[in-house]
Amino acid sequence: MQCSWKAVILLALASIAxxxxxxxxxxxxxxxxxxxxxxxxxxxxxxxxxxxxxxGRAGCDDYPYFSFNTSRKTHIMVLATTRSGSSFVGQxxxxxxxxxxxxxxxxxxxxxxxxxxSHSRNAADRRVMLGASRDLLRSLxxxxxxxxxxxxxxxxxxxxxxxxxxxxxxxxLCSQPVCDxxxxxxxxxxxxxxxxxxxxxxxxLAADACREKRHVAIKVVRVPEIGDLRxxxxxxxxxxxxxxxxxxxxGILSSRIETFxxxxxxxxxxRATGRRPYNLDLSxxxxxxxxxxxxxxxxxxxxxxxxxxxxLVRYEDLSRNPLLKTMEIYDFLGLPMxxxxxxxIQANTRGSTELSAKHKYGTVRDSAANAESWRLxxxxxxxxxxxxxxxxVLHQLGYKAVKSAEELKNMSLSLVQDKTFVPFx
Ligand SMILES: *[C@@H]1O[C@H](CO)[C@@H](O)[C@H](O)[C@H]1NC(C)=O
Ligand SMILES: *[C@@H]1O[C@H](CO)[C@@H](O)[C@H](O)[C@H]1NC(C)=O
Ligand SMILES: *[C@@H]1O[C@H](CO)[C@@H](O)[C@H](O)[C@H]1NC(C)=O
Ligand SMILES: *[C@@H]1O[C@H](CO)[C@@H](O)[C@H](O)[C@H]1NC(C)=O
Numbered sequence: 001m002q003c004s005w006k007a008v009i010l011l012a013l014a015s016i017a018x019x020x021x022x023x024x025x026x027x028x029x030x031x032x033x034x035x036x037x038x039x040x041x042x043x044x045x046x047x048x049x050x051x052x053x054x055x056g057r058a059g060c061d062d063y064p065y066f067s068f069n070t071s072r073k074t075h076i077m078v079l080a081t082t083r084s085g086s087s088f089v090g091q092x093x094x095x096x097x098x099x100x101x102x103x104x105x106x107x108x109x110x111x112x113x114x115x116x117x118s119h120s121r122n123a124a125d126r127r128v129m130l131g132a133s134r135d136l137l138r139s140l141x142x143x144x145x146x147x148x149x150x151x152x153x154x155x156x157x158x159x160x161x162x163x164x165x166x167x168x169x170x171x172x173l174c175s176q177p178v179c180d181x182x183x184x185x186x187x188x189x190x191x192x193x194x195x196x197x198x199x200x201x202x203x204x205l206a207a208d209a210c211r212e213k214r215h216v217a218i219k220v221v222r223v224p225e226i227g228d229l230r231x232x233x234x235x236x237x238x239x240x241x242x243x244x245x246x247x248x249x250x251g252i253l254s255s256r257i258e259t260f261x262x263x264x265x266x267x268x269x270x271r272a273t274g275r276r277p278y279n280l281d282l283s284x285x286x287x288x289x290x291x292x293x294x295x296x297x298x299x300x301x302x303x304x305x306x307x308x309x310x311x312l313v314r315y316e317d318l319s320r321n322p323l324l325k326t327m328e329i330y331d332f333l334g335l336p337m338x339x340x341x342x343x344x345i346q347a348n349t350r351g352s353t354e355l356s357a358k359h360k361y362g363t364v365r366d367s368a369a370n371a372e373s374w375r376l377x378x379x380x381x382x383x384x385x386x387x388x389x390x391x392x393v394l395h396q397l398g399y400k401a402v403k404s405a406e407e408l409k410n411m412s413l414s415l416v417q418d419k420t421f422v423p424f425x
Contacts (some may be wrong), residue, residue: 023198083255108151168194224296247315254374289390
């Protein structure tokens with residue numbers, strides 16, 4: 001079946017409209033949700049997939065029922081951007097015995113829908129991506145992990161896959177009964193060991209594990225701002241609590257330059273030569289600041305739909321005072337913080353170098369004392385440029401601008417101003 005971009009966008013828009021109507025009219029009774037027509041069915045990517053529509057996914061009738069028990073679960077969302085410390089916050093939830101945690105499932109939506117445009121600002125792309133993302137999140141919060149399968153490539157056979165993105169970051173997916181490789185005494189399984197030693201992931205078992213846990217937490221870095229989530233937050237079948245994690249954009253920039261070496265190559269050239277390349281992609285910076293600004297402005301203006309459901313956390317505050325901040329987070333969630341969370345914090349933030357050396361993804365490496373280490377890595381003109389671009393959001397979040405290279409490099413002077421963001425309750 002052939003299908004043009006226009007048709008896909010129309011489908012997506014239509015599904016958003018249907019969703020909105022559904023949300024308005026449905027009560028919190030268990031219901032059947034018809035999935036969005038999967039773009040895979042109509043060869044969106046134009047590649048070899050075009051000829052092989054996936055069987056059994058086109059019609060609503062083929063889709064399993066699922067229901068939500070709103071009185072029971074808290075649906076936690078860590079809303080962040082890459083390199084803002086979201087893995088760290090994710091771990092604070094992942095360690096809790098009652099929480100089923102998923103690490104960035106929207107990765108699969110993006111790689112399927114807009115594989116080449118990882119930072120697309122195109123309004124149509126964005127709408128398609130958001131519509132699909134909301135549907136997927138809604139399903140995942142209901143522990144319907146099969147829904148994710150339409151975005152995994154190759155499509156899982158017999159509900160089994162070894163391609164789930166960062167499976168090893170989720171404790172429940174690395175322990176019994178989902179994975180038999182480790183016993184209950186293996187408290188902290190390394191992500192790499194999990195991927196190596198566990199058999200392919202049985203999505204049925206994973207979904208059962210999700211249902212067993214009292215709460216579900218999902219880390220999301222591919223939703224630009226909180227306003228995009230309003231339909232989910234207002235969905236009466238869900239009980240969403242959003243923890244929005246922000247970080248000094250200068251720190252994000254520095255961390256991305258180190259981590260995403262290809263994408264941020266020109267920024268490295270700027271740093272090395274002292275000259276800004278003419279073809280530098282400035283949107284890599286402006287997008288972070290614009291999204292933070294609109295998100296935080298929305299969150300802090302206390303709209304009725306976010307009442308009791310929104311908490312803003314600065315990564316730097318968490319780094320300085322991890323235990324206290326984590327208690328505040330659990331307070332906001334209305335959950336008791338358990339011992340394993342506290343132990344994890346102790347083990348991972350008190351300069352235990354042995355552990356930190358092993359953590360590839362910077363959960364540890366980037367925390368605590370390192371929150372301001374970007375100041376020693378960025379040149380003054382890069383910092384000056386960032387400050388000019390992100391002036392409003394720096395001010396809003398309480399990050400101080402520097403006026404000279406000396407001030408930038410003088411670490412006895414913190415650039416993080418004391419600022420309290422009280423959860424809106
Ligand atoms: C929902 O959860 C509550 C509390 O765990 C339980 O008592 C109730 O039976 C559940 N309802 C359904 C329909 O599963
Ligand atoms: C899926 O299960 C069926 C029936 O058990 C089996 O015949 C088939 O080989 C399995 N497919 C894969 C890819 O394992
Ligand atoms: C996955 O687990 C379910 C539930 O235990 C089981 O029925 C099914 O056979 C498993 N699938 C595979 C492919 O092993
Ligand atoms: C660094 O800042 C502190 C506090 O403002 C100041 O006392 C000190 O002289 C500065 N050091 C340098 C080398 O400028």
